[in-house]
Amino acid sequence: MTVAPTVLRDRLRGHEADLLALLAELVSMESPSDDRGLASRVAERLAAEATSIGLQVELEPAGPYAQTVVARMAGSNPPIGRRVLLVGHYDTVYPAGTLGQHPFRIDGDVAYGPGVFDMKGGLVIGLHALRALRVLARDRCPPVTFVMNGDEEPGSPNSRATIEREARDHDLAIVLEPGRPGPALTMARKGVGIFRMAVAGIEAHAGAEPEKGANSLVELAHKIIAIERLSDRAAGTTVTVGVARGGTQPYVVPGSAELSLDVRVETDAERDRILESLHSIAATTHVPGTTTGLDGSFHRPPLQASPSAEAYAAIAQRIAAEIGYPLGLGASGGASDGNLTSAMGTPTIDGFGAHGGGAHSPREYAEVSSLTRKAAVLAAFLLVLGELDGPVDA
Numbered sequence: 001m002t003v004a005p006t007v008l009r010d011r012l013r014g015h016e017a018d019l020l021a022l023l024a025e026l027v028s029m030e031s032p033s034d035d036r037g038l039a040s041r042v043a044e045r046l047a048a049e050a051t052s053i054g055l056q057v058e059l060e061p062a063g064p065y066a067q068t069v070v071a072r073m074a075g076s077n078p079p080i081g082r083r084v085l086l087v088g089h090y091d092t093v094y095p096a097g098t099l100g101q102h103p104f105r106i107d108g109d110v111a112y113g114p115g116v117f118d119m120k121g122g123l124v125i126g127l128h129a130l131r132a133l134r135v136l137a138r139d140r141c142p143p144v145t146f147v148m149n150g151d152e153e154p155g156s157p158n159s160r161a162t163i164e165r166e167a168r169d170h171d172l173a174i175v176l177e178p179g180r181p182g183p184a185l186t187m188a189r190k191g192v193g194i195f196r197m198a199v200a201g202i203e204a205h206a207g208a209e210p211e212k213g214a215n216s217l218v219e220l221a222h223k224i225i226a227i228e229r230l231s232d233r234a235a236g237t238t239v240t241v242g243v244a245r246g247g248t249q250p251y252v253v254p255g256s257a258e259l260s261l262d263v264r265v266e267t268d269a270e271r272d273r274i275l276e277s278l279h280s281i282a283a284t285t286h287v288p289g290t291t292t293g294l295d296g297s298f299h300r301p302p303l304q305a306s307p308s309a310e311a312y313a314a315i316a317q318r319i320a321a322e323i324g325y326p327l328g329l330g331a332s333g334g335a336s337d338g339n340l341t342s343a344m345g346t347p348t349i350d351g352f353g354a355h356g357g358g359a360h361s362p363r364e365y366a367e368v369s370s371l372t373r374k375a376a377v378l379a380a381f382l383l384v385l386g387e388l389d390g391p392v393d394a
């Protein structure tokens, strides 16, 4: 028997206190990406929560970071519908001790605390949506895998392989990162690259024989101007030289200098243009005697909405409207693990987490009422996905 989206909504609303208790607990356990000891405790707490819902849980090692939690819900037997991957991270950007100044607290419809919005709120939404489905619609659930990683903020260096492997094995990825203002889901994210150029020149006495030197800083200056010109606002491409340094003393022609830069692109075509241009800027010499090396890469490819991702999103939007919480579609300049899932060719909907603001700042907050609403939209969406067996737009 089908369960109406409004039934899921009412159940989740009725359990708002449970959602908030789990959120309070998770936010009150600090989990800086680079503090494996602290972050592991959150991984273990999440694993216990997923187990209590009836999921099969594995903790995968993630090098110097805390474990990646991989929780699987088998779905109905025999399996029906789409295989869905949920993705969320439990690490935060805040150093240990931040809770001392900014403890978890609720004031009206606003919950404050480090990571409440980015994105422990999203984890609570995912876990409670699955809990509601297990209780109300166990025989109609699609197979769901929920990956929770602890190294997203530094770019998922170690959980990336897990996320890519799981993305390949699933039909749709839903990322529980914060929602966009509107409220809206996130359908596109820029790709991010970090690059470094190192100029080798020739040191010489600035007074006695400057002609024997090759000034690496002057060469670097030419390159900075050329790099800045690669930005193309209309195409959504930004290129920022964020660091430059070089030289030793005012009276020494500088023998070495380097810069590092951040690139954000919306499309693969722009990514290719930037890569080609950076190689050509590195290879073009203005100051004779200098040579330049380039290293770096796009560690996050752009997330571009595919037609099938848009068709899935249209279903989610229809459900959201039915529940009384209409959701628009938006885009973000920041990257997430959704960039990784979509690069594997898996249709990806991001921004399924909490609504709020102030991510990565002491002002971080989540709207309390968005938690049960997004959980209801997610649960009802999963139920529809569990019954889809034709093309997505049917």
Ligand SMILES: [Zn+2]
Residues within 6 Å of the ligand: 089, 118, 119, 152, 177, 178, 336
């Ligand atoms: Zn995040």
